[in-house]
Amino acid sequence: MINLTVNGRAVSMDADPDMPLLWAVREELQLTGSKFGCGAAQCGACTMHVAGAPVRACLTPISSVAGAQVTTIEGIATDPVGQVVQAAWVAQDVAQCGYCQSGQVMAAVALLKGNKKPTDAQIDEAMAGNICRCGTYARIRAAIHTAAAQLA
Structure with missing residues (x-):
């Protein structure tokens, strides 16, 4: 067990x-x-x-x-940072096919819990292991910046 x-x-x-x-x-x-x-x-x-x-x-x-x-x-639906990240994902219209998005959101939440105001380079580094075949990387970065601003 x-x-x-x-x-x-x-x-x-x-x-x-x-x-x-x-x-x-x-x-x-x-x-x-x-x-x-x-x-x-x-x-x-x-x-x-x-x-x-x-x-x-x-x-x-x-x-x-x-x-x-x-x-x-x-x-993460009950986690305050998770809620803000999920709302930012919707606001920035991140998802296309959506298959990778649970992993993308989980990585973004972990990033923002450790770094309240990440730079583009820090976002790129934290998200580097998450592949989006639809190529929504610019919207992912924008959503993370949106969430960071709301959490500040």
């Missing part, structure tokens, strides 16, 4: 210790907002927060997060 806290709720999972966190959350907990993209931790679609830090859940074994606080895209 692996015990952890997901979105503020204590959970116990009888899962293979090597099962990726992404699949444990999607299959066992039915939280499907985080997406499978590449399976190689290169695209960022699977990004979740573990103890507040963004991780690629597609390659993170569930056993490595035992006892940890895990936040998924569903969980």
